[in-house]
Amino acid sequence: MLSHNLGYPRIGSQRELKRASEKFWAGKIDRDELQKVARKIRHENWAIQQAARIGLIPSNDFSLYDQVLDISLTVGAIPERYHQLLDGKSNKELDLYFAMARGYQRDGHDIKAMEMTKWFDTNYHYLVPEFTKNQQFKQYSDKILLEFEDALQKGIVTKPVLLGPVTYLLLGKEKEEGFDKIDLLEKLLPVYISILKELYARGATWVQLDEPALVLDLTAKQKLAFETAYSAIRKSVPKLKILVATYFGALEDNLDTAAGLPVDALHIDLTRGAGSLCALLEHEAFVNSTRKLSLGVVDGRNIWKNDYRKSLEFISAAAQVLGEDRLMIAPSSSLLHSPCDLDLETDETILTPDIKNWMSFAKQKLAEVVEIARLESIEWVLDKAFIENQKAIETRRNSPLIHKPEVEDRLTKVCDADFNRLNNFEIRQQIQLEKLKLPLFPSTTIGSFPQTDEVRLLRANMKKNLLTLEEYETRIREEIVRSLRWQEDLGIDVLVHGEFERNDMVEYFGESLSGFVFTQNGWVQSYGSRCVKPPVIYGDVERPAPMTVKWSAFAQANSQKLVKGMLTGPVTILQWSFVRDDQPRKDTAFQIGLAIRDEVVDLEKAGIKVIQIDEPAIREGLPLRKTNWSAYLKWAVDAFRLSAAGVADQTQIHTHMCYSEFNDIIDSIAAMDADVITIETSRSQMELLDAFANFNYPNEIGPGVYDIHSPRVPTVDEMVLLLEKALKVIPARNLWVNPDCGLKTRQWPETEAALRNMIVAGGLLREGL
Ligand code: GLN
Ligand code: ZN
Secondary structure, X not given: OEEEXXXXXXXXXXXXXXXXXXXXXXXXXXXXXXXHHHHHHHHHHHHHHHHOOOOEOEEOOOOOOOHHHXXXXXXXXXXXXXXXXXXXXXXXXXXXXXXXXXXXXXXXXXXXXXXXXXXXXXXXXXXXXXXXXXXXXXXXXXXXXXXXXXXXXXXXXXXXXXXXXXXXXXXXXXXXXXXXXXXXXXHHHHHXXXXXXXXXXOOOOEEEEEOHHHHOOOOHHHHHHHHHHHHHXXXXXXXXXXXXXXXXXXXXXXXXXXXXXXXXXEEEEOOOOOHHHHHHHOOXXXXXXXXXXXXXXXXXXXXXXXXXXXXXXXXXXXXXHHOHHHEEEEEOOOHHXXXXXXXXXXXXXXXXXXXXXXXXXXXXXXXXXHHHHHHHOOOHHHOHHHHHHXXXXXXXXXXXXXXXXXXXXXXXXXXXXXXOOOOOHHHHHHHHHHHHOOOOOOEEOOOEOOOOHHHHHHHHHHHOOOOOHHHHHHHHHHHHHXXXXXXXXXXXXXXXXXXXXXXXXXXXXXXXXXXXXXXXXXXXXXXXXXXXXXXXXXXXXXXXXXXXXXXXXXHHHOOOOEEEEEEEOHHHHHHOOEOOOOOOHHHHHHXXXXXXXXXXXXXXXXXXXXXXXXXXXXXXXXXXXHHHHHHHHHHHHHHHXXXXXXXXXXXXXXXXXXXXXXXXXXXXXXXXXXXXXXXXXXXXXXXXXXXXXXXXXXXXXXXXXXXXXOOOOOOHHHHHHHHHHHHHHOOHHHEOEOOOOOOOOXXXXXXXXXXXXXXXXXXXXXXXX
């Protein structure tokens, strides 16, 4: 049975690509040096896959920044504003490429980068292709050919990977009115076909075209585009074997379309779309064809060991209907979304051997794929590798490290009342008005203040034991007091302690909760050179002790003004971690919700009257298919309510969200029932606020009046204008004045200037009424 891989992480096991790219951008190394590092990573990746005995090894899965941008350059979809970089001079492709990725401010040019957005429901971000009405396509970059030839020289006939034409178009954006991007297919196809022909001429036997759009809701016209595209491709390169890869979900109503494509193989994701397997095995036309079926049995997006029994059962079911010869085995998706190599986790104080034995990173996943393919052909029950695998699965299933009866018990006892505040918002607002005595248009910030090198060094030294706990805490307390005095001087109404003790809003809580572990090197690419190292939730989550009370209580004790407690919400913690796969996400979210609830209650007991529970990632968790939205939103909102509802009416609960569109989920946001929500709106000039206005959103709201992503200091007038705009749609008594998000990435001088202007703007607004 043929094993293959859909794509390998390209950052390098030591994040070599990140380092080299950043050096290149800073002008510290030249392009040859960067290309050398890139080539080395590619060669290493191929060597790793060869050593693992993967049958078909991918090429062109590597990218210096993003695989979607690579295709834009390959098919010459280069937006007009970059054409000034095209003229004449040779060797400019790399400059153009990074200009599209990151913008270009040099030699008198000032060109904006392309927009970036999330790749399906992952935390990877791609650069959104831009299309115009008269869009032309023309083969521009030879990257895919060069990488194929490079591997060929090493004796490997790779399977080049490229984003399929239909998904590519669907991921793009129409930059003008009056056309449908899918109608560009006709012009795009000749470029794809010519590339495929060239690959065939150079000796390629298989090519993988990724069409993950096949797991999305599609219109009839979009479905038809798949047929058009692949019929044309089939006719033009009849002998090149084409594999169409779908992943991240089930085919559902796109099954007929996918099953009917005139290609040589179809890949399905069995970790997120197992339903497609049964459906395909009952699909007469597919069964009666000669098409191969690639079974994505090893999860490309998580870090858990594969359960060989489960995978082998899928394979047997498929083999019975299709025969073994028609099956291929692979990871569910590209391994881009997994960390590189579990073998690099050598520090047993960070990742204990028992938990490590349940895990598998990209390199280990390759071995699993090959092992599963081997086991399939033998009496697996007696095989040593199989037995060992099942032992690991079994220990994990029953481990007391994972299962905490008291946590599981508490979860079963959660009842309706636990999700509800005592009284509705109207009553709470009245009580809070009396108790908190806040002025009209109260001002606040979102939580973090500039994380200076000094503060970072403090934490780093503490981790390295270069500071005693006492020294460290004294220094943090000094930072807190300084920031309190500073906020008081500015005249902010609800203060924050500044989050100086936190490196990351999820990691900080993960470190204090049970059921979480961290890795030394479990980096995953987020975009470009940006990588994240998500915590791993392996077991039942519990809060052994208060996590933030000490800092918040200290801050409150040091100011006459209200100081806001600051927490990360359950959905965001879930969304930005690797999550256990042995129970529904909902259960894990509720466990975290209960832990945060305990913290909220303890903060209240310690005299904190305003508590913010950040949920910036609520929207990110939305399922790919609309039909699944309501179920997700129900439990996501419930998890938040569970965390918030343990306090008295007079305690004011805030939440915060950013990077969001709110229109289609506004009822869920309202259902969270936070007393105050602060949101990002300044970049859209308050447009995002319309959703709240149209919905008659009842609770208090702080639409961000300035963009914290830029060092630019907004003027008073600008902010007054935005606030006036907000006042048109939000009742005055509900309006707060605050920035868009936390200020940790900013410097102090601009922060001070911006907040000072913000307070003046709020004051002018008050006077104006
Ligand atoms: N409280 C966090 C901060 O201020 C919120 C960050 C976020 O929304 N991403 O940094
Ligand atoms: Zn934010």
